[in-house]
Amino acid sequence: MLNFEFDCDAAGHWFYVSDRGVHHEQVTAVRAFPVAAPDEGVALVDAEGHELLWIAALDDLSAALRVKVVRALTQREFMPRILKLRGVSSLAAPCTWDIETDRGNTSLELKGEEDIRRLSATVLLVTDRHGVQFLIRDLAQMDRHSRKLLDRFL
Numbered sequence: 001m002l003n004f005e006f007d008c009d010a011a012g013h014w015f016y017v018s019d020r021g022v023h024h025e026q027v028t029a030v031r032a033f034p035v036a037a038p039d040e041g042v043a044l045v046d047a048e049g050h051e052l053l054w055i056a057a058l059d060d061l062s063a064a065l066r067v068k069v070v071r072a073l074t075q076r077e078f079m080p081r082i083l084k085l086r087g088v089s090s091l092a093a094p095c096t097w098d099i100e101t102d103r104g105n106t107s108l109e110l111k112g113e114e115d116i117r118r119l120s121a122t123v124l125l126v127t128d129r130h131g132v133q134f135l136i137r138d139l140a141q142m143d144r145h146s147r148k149l150l151d152r153f154l
Contacts, residue, residue: 002060004053006044006068014072016044016052024052029072034079035119035135042069080106081135082126085146093153094129101134108134113153124150 005017032041080101108128
């Protein structure tokens with residue numbers, strides 16, 4: 001179990017205190033593999049991007065420390081998960097997708113099929129016209145209607 005201090009100050013900045021007592025201000029938590037292995041390979045880096053601590057797996061942390069690191073990661077990352085395709089404006093790009101995400105219902109504008117990147121057999125990364133990335137964690141788990149619409153673009 002890793003032993004260090006990681007917390008947020010009154011101004012909302014994260015700080016890290018090593019097991020030797022060295023204090024570091026304005027620390028950022030960064031995932032090495034945010035899509036493929038989100039719970040493995042997390043680095044705490046300083047304001048210049050220098051690695052201060054490597055966390056091989058979030059399970060290596062105490063429950064309280066894990067909550068803080070995940071909170072810091074969540075504040076930094078924004079990648080909504082697409083849960084369902086409710087409809088598309090056209091079966092050819094460019095088009096607008098009406099989607100349900102883990103953060104609510106929204107729409108995205110797809111410029112072209114090249115903006116749908118297959119990361120594995122079941123994981124897709126969709127980038128909208130504004131550069132926002134949406135994740136489809138498991139294509140096989142999506143409902144039939146969503147998969148049928150997606151097949152038209154893949």
